[in-house]
Amino acid sequence: MPDIIGEYVDRLVTVEMRNRAMNHNIIGGIYEQARAEGGGRPISARAAQAxxxxxxxxxxxxxxxxxxxxxxxxxxxxxxxxxxAALAHALFWGLRAVPVFVTEPCHAPPVVASSQAAGIMVRDYALCHDRRMGAALAVSPERQEEVAAWAAGLLDAYRPSAIVAIERLGPNEHGVIHYSTGVRPEACIDLAPLFELAARRRILSIGIGDNGNEIGFGRIFPFMKDFHPYGRRCQYEGGVGVPTTVATDIFFPASISNWGAYGLSAMLAFLCGRLDVLHTPAVEREVIRACLDAGGWEMRYCTSRFIVDGTEGESSMAIVQLLRDMVRVNIASPDRGLSHGDLDH
Structure with a gap:
């Protein structure tokens, strides 16, 4: 049964909605490659079970x-x-885990605001660890040369059972981080050492991304070099392409990275047999609005419009509703209602 619902969860979160001036008509091919590379099972089901x-x-x-x-x-x-935030909610209520957000200082305000809008308060780690009161937050150094030591200390301190990347940019083969269309952002910190060290320590890792430049895509790096519109070029002289080399144990591509996280959360809800593990469309509205108001803007025009990756916020709310209905009908007791005859016949 998990693979049946996982099949349709994967289909839903890989429905592509992109302006034709952007990298488009690519998520289907990326998904099929990632699924085949991972053994053929629906990826949301495999990731949730892991x-x-x-x-x-x-x-x-x-x-x-x-x-x-x-x-x-x-x-x-x-x-x-x-x-x-959605995944933290699912882990907290479904698996009774302690979520720990890891991000750069500049990204912390939208992360905290999103989590708290989802009802998962960001608290001091001692309260999270000792009393399971919400999620913790760990921010990276602002100097790249300090990241390796910080990553080792972080894994020593938290001793995580798993690490998940959601829309986290990773470097290409030259160690350079890019946006999906070959633009090179300035003053960003590469957190890939955290995943490299987690792999050496055999900590389960999952990557969720949507455009080739996010951590996890390294599992299908050779494919992305030839398939992606900016696989071998950038918007500056000498660039060799945007796909990242950073792999995770399981890689889950989605049309929008948030949607991949919602699909994973839905599968956790299904495996736990509890609909409340997945947040509601109403909460989704509050989460997106909180993120935007905290400075996590829509990336096309860099505004606080109710938009995620070019899609209206209502589309994300609809995705959450459809996922909830998938979970609801699949965890319910078998019931034909009154008009379809005896279930035993």
């Missing part, structure tokens, strides 16, 4: 997000923090 198997009550799960930089989007964008 979390259920790895995470026990009280365990910490790192949720790494943050994309978009000054001067265009000094606190990041509206794709990433809402997905991180």
């Amino acid at each position: 979390l259920v198997d790895a995470v026990r009550p009280g365990d910490r799960v790192l949720i790494v997000t943050g994309a978009g930089y000054a001067p265009e989007a000094p606190n990041g964008e509206s794709d990433g923090p809402p997905g991180a």
